[in-house]
Amino acid sequence: xxxxxxxxxxxxxxxxxxxxxxxxxxxxxxxxxxxxxxxxxxxxxxxxxxxxxxxxxxxxxxxxxxxxxxxxxxxxxxxxxxxxxxxxxxxxxxxxxxxxxxxxxxxxxxxxxxxxxxxxxxxxxxxxxxxxxxxxxxxxxxxxxxxxxxxxxxxxxxxxxxxxxxxxxxxxxxxxxxxxxxxxxxxxxxxxxxxxxxxxxxxxxxxxxxxxxxxxxxxxxxxxxxxxxxxxxxxxxxxxxxxxxxxxxxxxxxxxxxxxxxxxxxxxxxxxxxxxxxxxxxxxxxxxxxxxxxxxxxxxxxxxxxxxxxxxxxxxxxxxxxxxxxxxxxxxxxxxxxxxxxxxxxxxxxxxxxxxxxxxxxxxxxxxxxxxxxxxxxxxxxxxxxxxxxxxxxxxxxxxxxxxxxxxx
Ligand SMILES: *Cc1c(COP(=O)(O)O)cnc(C)c1O
Numbered sequence: 001x002x003x004x005x006x007x008x009x010x011x012x013x014x015x016x017x018x019x020x021x022x023x024x025x026x027x028x029x030x031x032x033x034x035x036x037x038x039x040x041x042x043x044x045x046x047x048x049x050x051x052x053x054x055x056x057x058x059x060x061x062x063x064x065x066x067x068x069x070x071x072x073x074x075x076x077x078x079x080x081x082x083x084x085x086x087x088x089x090x091x092x093x094x095x096x097x098x099x100x101x102x103x104x105x106x107x108x109x110x111x112x113x114x115x116x117x118x119x120x121x122x123x124x125x126x127x128x129x130x131x132x133x134x135x136x137x138x139x140x141x142x143x144x145x146x147x148x149x150x151x152x153x154x155x156x157x158x159x160x161x162x163x164x165x166x167x168x169x170x171x172x173x174x175x176x177x178x179x180x181x182x183x184x185x186x187x188x189x190x191x192x193x194x195x196x197x198x199x200x201x202x203x204x205x206x207x208x209x210x211x212x213x214x215x216x217x218x219x220x221x222x223x224x225x226x227x228x229x230x231x232x233x234x235x236x237x238x239x240x241x242x243x244x245x246x247x248x249x250x251x252x253x254x255x256x257x258x259x260x261x262x263x264x265x266x267x268x269x270x271x272x273x274x275x276x277x278x279x280x281x282x283x284x285x286x287x288x289x290x291x292x293x294x295x296x297x298x299x300x301x302x303x304x305x306x307x308x309x310x311x312x313x314x315x316x317x318x319x320x321x322x323x324x325x326x327x328x329x330x331x332x333x334x335x336x337x338x339x340x341x342x343x344x345x346x347x348x349x350x351x352x353x354x355x356x357x358x359x360x361x362x363x364x365x366x367x368x369x370x371x372x373x374x375x376x377x378x379x380x381x382x383x384x385x386x387x388x389x390x391x392x393x394x395x396x397x398x399x400x401x402x403x404x405x406x407x408x409x
Pocket of ligand 1: 082084108110111155180183201203213214215
């Protein structure tokens with residue numbers, strides 16, 4: 001049975017106070033009660049349509065959360081002030097002192113640093129493994145393992161997680177599978193594939209305009225309620241609440257996500273094929289040469305392509321730097337971290353978003369120093385973009401696979 005996240009969002013209609021086509025923005029931190037007894041009740045348990053304080057819930061955040069829950073075919077969601085706010089509160093909701101996490105070794109640098117450096121101070125330790133090696137994941141499970149933490153498509157190497165298989169391993173050991181879906185919204189629906197919790201950095205594709213940071217957690221109603229519990233919920237008590245004005249603007253952008261994802265994928269696929277054809281060392285999940293293309297084809301929702309992210313290995317950091325400067329001068333895009341913007345963004349993960357991961361571990365995971373990560377934009381004329389890229393590749397002296405293999409550089 002195919003699932004279409006875009007039509008689920010299309011059916012989500014909320015009107016504003018005066019029949020506005022966009023829901024009204026709640027410009028308040030607190031809410032009045034006509035009856036003191038009602039206020040007590042709201043402290044005890046959630047009452048539909050009653051709001052207490054905006055760190056807990058506010059109506060605008062609730063609209064965005066509901067639309068995101070629909071996108072993932074989930075019962076509930078909470079929106080946060082950042083993707084890291086979403087990830088950290090999720091891990092804190094699932095783990096106590098003495099518990100263990102299993103995490104992919106090829107993961108966003110912030111998630112790595114949280115699990116490696118910060119959470120051990122609170123007694124939560126993490127084993128980093130190659131999540132593509134299911135025997136290694138099974139071997140890393142202990143009775144204290146509470147969470148397996150994966151990315152739907154990993155950062156920066158674009159490995160595709162076998163979510164159904166990882167869910168089986170997690171559940172067999174009494175653990176939960178948490179999937180970061182930031183690289184592939186709409187393309188992959190991890191909850192439908194067996195994951196227990198999905199987190200997104202809304203900062204990236206879902207908002208798509210690189211004008212704010214935001215995040216979300218999507219899961220069962222019970223999990224989201226626990227996250228927001230007035231007395232014990234990590235979201236309520238650590239307080240990474242999203243501002244209502246931002247929630248309103250992200251909700252508007254969410255309604256064009258399906259069109260943007262298709263165009264990002266179309267442009268990235270075009271460039272990936274050209275790069276491969278010219279012999280460059282390119283990785284893109286939509287290429288036949290990508291080791292996980294058939295897995296991805298089996299798991300993905302049809303119609304959104306293979307995403308807008310690709311990587312190019314230029315051999316060494318100096319070549320990568322020459323290329324990135326040339327690309328920026330040629331107006332191909334910006335030398336900047338982050339992704340999911342309407343313009344192309346590129347950076348060297350080894351020196352930026354994955355620099356939290358020590359050099360030896362980066363090398364073991366296959367993140368070479370010359371690797372450039374591209375988030376391909378919504379360019380109207382991608383042929384034209386390719387002609388600029390081609391000139392930059394030559395000017396920067398980026399070796400092709402053939403040259404590397406025959407030692408001509
Ligand atoms: C950016 C990113 C995050 C962190 O999100 P912020 O909104 O920057 O806090 C987490 N995971 C992935 C895969 C990301 O790309």
